[in-house]
Amino acid sequence: MRSIEITASERKEVARQLSVWGEGNDDDISDITDKLGVLIYEIGELEDQFIDRYDQYRITLKSIRDIEGSVQPSRERKQKITDQIAYLKYKDPQSPKINVLEQELVRAEAESLVAEAQLSNITREKLKVAFNYQFDSMREHAEKIALIAGYGKALLELLDESPVTPGETRAAYDGYESSKQIIIDAENALATWTFDSAVVKPTLSFAAHDEEEYDDEDLAEETENLKITEDQWAAEDKVAA
């Protein structure tokens, strides 16, 4: 998605502008906007990562369209032979070609059955892999954004906004250590995030559902799956060619 790409680069620009604007300001504002800039830039980076993953999901979905396309000729061939037989049976019922065509139809039907089974299997497999991958990317992205937002709010608490009266000097800013620590904490939280540590969980009102199956699966594993099906598909392409 090109538009997410633009969002990501706009985000980074916002981060830069914020830091630049803050620099010319008092110590507290300067420090906090600088750190907010770091967090917002990090969001831009996450968006970039998300785009790459979205592309992989798109490619997988496209491969479903590809196999759909490849099954079509087999369907058409079967239909064509069926039509030819019907035509001959009407025009020249004794023609020896009917028998030849009927044998050809059996072969075409066998090929078509295989093609349809492949389509049925691959469509489901790819759909599932692609969307599991996509939803996992979303979950990771979203939980990381929510984390950053939380650290952002912690940063803001360092900013003392109690009003000063004209001529009164604002108390000296002493949040440098804390703000640095918040950024370190945020970066640690992002770096150590895993699907096992994911906290947003859907509540399902039916019990039959076994969620564990997917919770253990991580994105790396799924990327591996995507690759396997991609390779498989490439191999099948080669056989078909």
Add this chain to the structure above:
Amino acid sequence: MRSIEITASERKEVARQLSVWGEGNDDDISDITDKLGVLIYEIGELEDQFIDRYDQYRITLKSIRDIEGSVQPSRERKQKITDQIAYLKYKDPQSPKINVLEQELVRAEAESLVAEAQLSNITREKLKVAFNYQFDSMREHAEKIALIAGYGKALLELLDESPVTPGETRAAYDGYESSKQIIIDAENALATWTFDSAVVKPTLSFAAHDEEEYDDEDLAEETENLKITEDQWAAEDKVAA
């Protein structure tokens, strides 16, 4: 952000295409892609909501620029009088105008002190309100997206992707009730989400930090705050005019 707007509308288009594509497919795929379409469309809707909130944040930040702009003339006036006094003291040290200018300078300094205090107060207040509002919007948006992703994964589990052999018929799809329930659960989860139910929390390595202060605050309240400062500012504008 215009680019998020485009992302949202592209997202909805993806949802539509997915449902349309699925319609022509077998029951299981048709039902699941239809429901996936509903969830993805919901993401688009959330993105639209997020844009509106982003706009409000942008407007608040802009108001900081506005007050910065309004303080500038007062700074310049003070500087100009100071320069005039220095010039006269050098050129015509006995000039009675010096005394007049010095009295004018006292008034200008008083005005400037007020303006600087206003700038100091409003900048911090607005910065804090705007970013708290922005981070809360992000948190809400992100947690809701993560929720949707979780329900999406639950939907995918209804899709039986075990391969069939050529000629074999796939077991009839019986997931209609479950898929409908998943959508109902998802919509309930989104509708009942509140900041109190937010689960993604930053881990801060210093204890002095009191997080409660902001956790109780909700977006509605903050929107109220935004409004108050907007009104305040409008009122100040009127006084200035």
